[in-house]
Amino acid sequence: MSTNELIQKGEKAKQAASLLAKKTTKQKNDALKLISIQLIEEKEFILAENKKDLTAGQQNGMSESMLDRLKLDEASLKEMANAVMSLTLLKDPVGEMIEQWQRPNGLLISQIRVPLGVIGMIYEARPNVTVDASSLCLKTGNSVLLRGSSTAIRSNKAIVRVIHRALEKSELPAEAVQLVEDTGRQTASEMFKLNRYLDVLIPRGGAKLIKTVVENSTVPVLETGAGNCHVFIDESAGKEMAINIAVNAKTQRPSVCNACETILVHENWAAMHLQELVEILQDKGVTIHGDGRVPGNKIIPATKEDWATEFLGLEVAIKVVGSTDEAISHINLYGTKHSEAIVSSNSENVNKFFNEVDAAAVYHNASTRFTDGFEFGFGAEIGISTQKLHARGPMGLPALTSTKYIINGNGQVK
Amino acid sequence: MSTNELIQKGEKAKQAASLLAKKTTKQKNDALKLISIQLIEEKEFILAENKKDLTAGQQNGMSESMLDRLKLDEASLKEMANAVMSLTLLKDPVGEMIEQWQRPNGLLISQIRVPLGVIGMIYEARPNVTVDASSLCLKTGNSVLLRGSSTAIRSNKAIVRVIHRALEKSELPAEAVQLVEDTGRQTASEMFKLNRYLDVLIPRGGAKLIKTVVENSTVPVLETGAGNCHVFIDESAGKEMAINIAVNAKTQRPSVCNACETILVHENWAAMHLQELVEILQDKGVTIHGDGRVPGNKIIPATKEDWATEFLGLEVAIKVVGSTDEAISHINLYGTKHSEAIVSSNSENVNKFFNEVDAAAVYHNASTRFTDGFEFGFGAEIGISTQKLHARGPMGLPALTSTKYIINGNGQVK
Incomplete structure (x- = not known):
């Protein structure tokens, strides 16, 4: 069953990604504004659902520090909404020309930034990651497949529902944001191998989670985190x-x-x-x-x-x-x-x-x-990469992009 | 046994990588020149060993096209030696400053290119890849762990021995080039999981090989190849x-x-x-x-x-x-x-x-x-990446590098 959920949502995310790639910076920023507003408008709903997670956590003997990370309140929700709004002020990396040169045969080669496609996120009991990851992915034209922890599932479902309602008013496809609702261990393991739908997998959480993802994932991973x-x-x-x-x-x-x-x-x-x-x-x-x-x-x-x-x-x-x-x-x-x-x-x-x-x-x-995306002046941070491929150190929006060569000719053959 | 071989050679490659990272462009180019010369000086040895692979291949009913790829002769050896020599003319990407900026608090942040570390290569019966991969890795300050096919093992051993003899005359560590001599299936599978020693794994060969590596490797892969x-x-x-x-x-x-x-x-x-x-x-x-x-x-x-x-x-x-x-x-x-x-x-x-x-x-x-590194003007080509992370399209020398932030302060604290 989980497999079906992953395949269905992976497929939807992939289809949405190709629509998303065509959207303008303005369309993306307008959608982010709608999300920011909707988060505040529906704060009672989100906080009520978060309360249910907290109650369940207390009943299951969750530690104080875990409960603290899980907990949302009006102030933290406002902070999340502000962070989404502030993304609209950042430069859209998509479409940026990185390099351009002409070859002796006349071919004009341009390297431009494009979205990655579909980004998988595996994370622990912090519902703020749901907002954070969704908004960073949308800003960079990527779909996202979110897989949070079971302890935050009500909060995550509420937040994604709110994001969907905002996206339905926007020109972006609501299906660009997908939440895996089956939080069994199996769905995480299956995401490690979901190469068909995921272009990259980003784990957010403790050292153990990151290690598990790195050691088991065949989807390319952006490794963030551990700092000795x-x-x-x-x-x-x-x-x-x-x-x-x-x-x-x-x-x-x-x-x-x-x-x-x-x-x-x-x-x-x-x-x-x-x-x-x-x-x-x-x-x-x-x-x-x-x-x-x-x-x-x-x-x-x-x-x-x-x-x-x-x-x-x-x-x-x-x-x-x-x-x-x-x-x-x-x-x-x-x-x-x-x-x-x-x-x-x-x-x-x-x-x-x-x-x-x-x-x-x-x-x-x-x-x-x-060592921090904000301290480095990037205006946003996806995480701090400790790997050597693709991005290393604090990652700003460009880390969620790939590139494409576009080549203009006038009949050149080899 | 193979595990031991991989661990030992992985460890040696890793140790050599930290020595290699300190070498100057001149030291690296001098070593490449020595390799180029040694390949020609020892051509009889290499061709004799290659002959043994060919004879074994014929006896085992290897196809004509496979034999053709396996076969070395004076002309192809000369071509390989020339390709190594031509690498010395290319710009060394290591040490290049990519960006530099100053933060309002006075911190001066520079992003510079550094080697990746240890590169694993898994490839089929083309002995020229042994020379090609080794020289590209050395030029970019990386160690390499080579795992070619059993059908080319005599040729590969001969070539690596020749490379080692050249490196022993140079200022680079000979252990930077390691050949896995156990060509059983198991050593390939083990390389897929050799995250401890390998920073990246590059498969070179047919679509099937590449698919196997991508679907099974937890080491980050640079996917090259298939083009529909x-x-x-x-x-x-x-x-x-x-x-x-x-x-x-x-x-x-x-x-x-x-x-x-x-x-x-x-x-x-x-x-x-x-x-x-x-x-x-x-x-x-x-x-x-x-x-x-x-x-x-x-x-x-x-x-x-x-x-x-x-x-x-x-x-x-x-x-x-x-x-x-x-x-x-x-x-x-x-x-x-x-x-x-x-x-x-x-x-x-x-x-x-x-x-x-x-x-x-x-x-x-x-x-x-x-779509080719030479046609794009890169002067060398590691392969053509069809993945979206790290590098996409024809890959020149910079694709074999990572980056590092160096930050100069005068006492800044947060």
Whole structure:
């Protein structure tokens, strides 16, 4: 049965995608405005359905943090509606000419941006992803097949119904947004292999979900997420800047993927200032897993596993290293290729770090917390890619597009 | 055992990749020159080993066309060596700055090209792919894990040994080129899941091989190949140009992926000129599968299967259509999103065709045969991508690269 649902909705999404590809920027923006308005108009309906999910979650013993992610209220709904509205202000990447050149035989070759087609989204209990993914896909001319979690199914169904009602007033096909209502495990597994209908699959959620999708999907995946990020304090780093950056990267919002999880400290800097850094971190409530050379009280001995852990909370691992090379080796062994920073005033070490650290974003004298589509100035963010194909780092709207060559001739044959 | 071989060679390739990423363009070009020279110096060795593969192939009843692809001789070896040498003249994409901008907070963000890492190649009995893939990967700073077919294993081992001897004289790590010597089916299946070591997998060969890789691989795939290409002759097309283009696209080299497989003809043009086109094609030895409206003798009635067939030989399907819309629908239903051409002097129809046909390359008044890295002016070709992620259409050296953001700050925190 689930198979039938996936095939039917995949087919509808695919058909809608070819209609959507022809729509103008204005038609797409008008539809986004209608969605934004409809979300507010039907807020009671959405919140009532969300309430049912919350009640069921409480009855099933869902954790507080999970309930928190699931919960919608007037403020969060308003925020979602505003985010949809703000997409209308962004440049439409579709149709953009990327390059154009003429060949000696007279052929004029243009490379232009086109939608990808149908985007599959697999995500956990955050109903805001339903709005977010739908609106980003519509803005870029793509259909979307949404598969959220069972715990948010009432909220997701309500939101998609509202989006459909808005799209019915618009010039876009309502069928461009499809929600898989069977939230059994099987429908996720089947989406991994839905190559016939899906051009790309984007998992949004915890490291485990992303790993499962990457390891099982034959549909091309845009991998986002896990960030075991490091700040390396070189011996030449100024005390104040190094402490500021390390403390900010760790504590400003520890639950996010671009927060710092391990601080690497050159031994000469450590001898002078590490104790102070440790104390400041501890004052902010940070638990420290240190190697044998980290000074201070209440240091938990760091294990190999700590180096590989994304704490996502007020915990950090600290390691004293003998050189930039040692820091780079550690990062390339344990990092997740997300965001890595060096604090240094030695340009040779900075260049070495930039060249040799394998990550989506490498920073000199700045916090890793800036790896973000909005901080980069993209105006929207699909996620932060930690893979190397297609898009790497914060992904803005162009990451949801492909390209096409159009070639004008006057009779050329080979 | 094969698992061990894959893990060992995957690990070596990965280690070599991080060394390779630091090498300069000159170091890479010098190594390519050494390989080119070594291929010629050791030609007797390579040809003798290739002879053994040929003898075994003959004994096992290999087809003439397969033997032909397997066969190396002095001329083809020279050609391979020249192709390696010519790569040294191409711009190194690695290190190229793609974009740079400054944020209001002072962060200077640069996006630069970096190697992908380790590239897996799965290919059939063409030993030239061994040289081709290795040299393209080295030029772009990538390691390569090669898995050719059992029927070419002696040739492949000889070529890789020669490449290794050249690399040992160079400043690049010889371990950057790894050949899987166990050519059992199992090693291919295991490569599909070798996410730990491979950043991308590129299949080179027939449609069946590519389909198997795409449908089973969890490593990101660069899909190349199958081309069910169309030429649509609009009612406004001039007779001579339309016939020239259709005949060229079909007959100039029918065995390649950018050759035309179905000609779509508007009914008004068909009424005037289709019989002449049919006769010219037949004079050139082309067998015609036509719908009921194709005039002439010896027309085989076209089946639904014919519309979906990549004949790759002197056979073509011809269909008479009532409109540009009908032509576009047919192409989007049966095409493989490779190369599609319209011959027309009606700009409205041309724009419709450009916008609505879903393919890597769409042509106006030119043969589909130009979809090729060399014809596009890229100087090299990894293959022609028919997928939408990462790269679409002819792929030059940049398709074997990823990007990295490097961000310079002066103490910014969030």
